[in-house]
Amino acid sequence: MQELLGRIHTLDPHASESIRIIACFDELMAGGVTMHGLVAAAAALSGSAAGAEYAGRVVRVARSGEALGADPAAGVRRGHEDDGVRVWIEGDEASARLNDDLLLERLSLAVRMRRDHADRTPPRRDLALLLDPAVPEPDRLEAASRLRLSSEETFRVVLAPLFATWKAHPRGPEDVVATASGPLHVALTRESDDHPAGTPAGIGIAAPLRDLSISFRTAMVAVRLHDGISVEASHADDLGGLAVTLADLAQQSGHEDRARIESVTAHSWGEATLDAITRTTTMREAARVLGIHPSTMAARVDSLTAALGFDPMTGLGRTRLGIGFLLWRVQSSTVLDAVTISAD
């Protein structure tokens, strides 16, 4: 796996190996993986044999994952000791890598969690606490002060899948946070000095510390609307008031217009046609965008009207279509799963 980390770096020099390593160990801990499995992961990631020792028990694993006997004479390139647990990566100094310390710190935590038979989930880290509205406000503000964030300022949440590529990395605190869409890369930016751009990435509306969860939810809407190709992030601000509306609607199931729109998207021409209608003001314009004859467009609109139960081209129907279609795009987005790389 160490070669994979290297490849990540080759494919995107701005990618953060740290975020991957944190996410990897979060999954190992959540999965209740054995001591051997934990040390094997560290060995694979470091490209070298690794070990853990506590209470006289030694677990030593080769980078291939095979168990090794204890070997007190093995050269150690990096070691870490905490709370009765010693962990290390073997090899000579020359093979030491920048992320050895992070690897060992995560391994040490995972080993201690396992040793202590504690609840599988280690205590949540500060950024996750700060973004969770279910956490009492005093605890959230304490997490913020540990992160050295001022309650005088406003911030935006930046959200991206682990594999996102970055034109401009966010500069504030960042971490991996478990979400319903899997582990995601989360960062905070201050309004003033930071213009992150990533593919795909979403930037939420600005909010003070006590209300950061709304920035998180609108960042989720924004990233799910990202086309997966643009090098710019998707900004919740571009949606104005709709950002919060969509964030709220997206949490519910059974939205009537969205369900009808989903049925329309089953047609090969459905999604593109709905998209064109929401971006233009007349049927003629929409037809031009789609590159089809106006009479074909008219026929499609007739089908749409029948399927939707309302006329999507006029009055309130237009609004219903716009919101329903955006909601469908948010809820059915695969941008957090699938990598799309712009041709180069």
Add this chain to the structure above:
Amino acid sequence: MRHPRIDPELRAALTIVGGVFPPTITPDLIPFMRRSYASGPREELLAGLPVTVDDVEFPGYAGARLSASIVAPEGVGGPLPALLAFHSGGMMFGDRFSGMDVVLALVAELGVRLVTVEYRLAPEYPYPFPVEDCYGALVWLADESAALQIDPERILLAGASAGAGLAAGVALLARDRGGPRACGMLLDYPMLDDRGVTASTKEFDGIGVWDRVSNETGWRALLGAAAGSDDVSEYAAPARAADLTGLPPAFIDVGTEEIFRDESVEFAARLWRAGVPTELHVWPGAFHACDIFARHTTVARAMIRARTDWVRRTLLP
């Protein structure tokens, strides 16, 4: 959590794999995948392995001169059994050393030669180029066995994913053309069926390293518009072969959490019915090619052990 059935160690590995090997490969990603899946520098691949490597040429389809490499255990002489290997890469990417770390280790471990082939890739070279290139390698290997110090009775066809589909296709060609008889076929998570109708095909969109869309991209690259139609040869898609009798003994391994699960299991069942000795392993919680991407995990190591054991029994009885 999102992929509850994937083994926890493997789920952790996917946090590292994701982005380097996207689960959903569309045609526009082919150039990216050709860069991403290219094998690393040879010195790194072979570091610490007591082997020698010789680059050779062999006649592929329509006599084209193609490359291959022969990896041999150092200090072991005489005619040896050989693995004739066809690399993975969805028919569209990879080179003769892509994903080959585990197979390379077998050379010294078992004392056998490895012949790995640079077959031509789709879509530039659609069916029948890839399978005919690979068949050409088998014929050449058998013809040159004395010069190459290979025991012609102990040639094992070995492939992973697309390479496994090619291995099965080569075995069918050899049977039907009266060509050289391989002593076995090692089919790792084989890509056998362009029709994509099994239940597991549809269960893993966006999960792992090869999903339904990637599979459609690969088959379409190989077969063009004929993909999924009645107009596809069994040598391109071995699952379509009506008659599996007379094929060499087979080993099939596949994960429970991958699109090829069902077509692999069905192929094994049909091999048994055809009287072909077959060993089948279905690995719980494993995603496609997890032994390549997460070799250090408990599941991958068990997968590799079972496979190595069969190869040893087949090549060194």
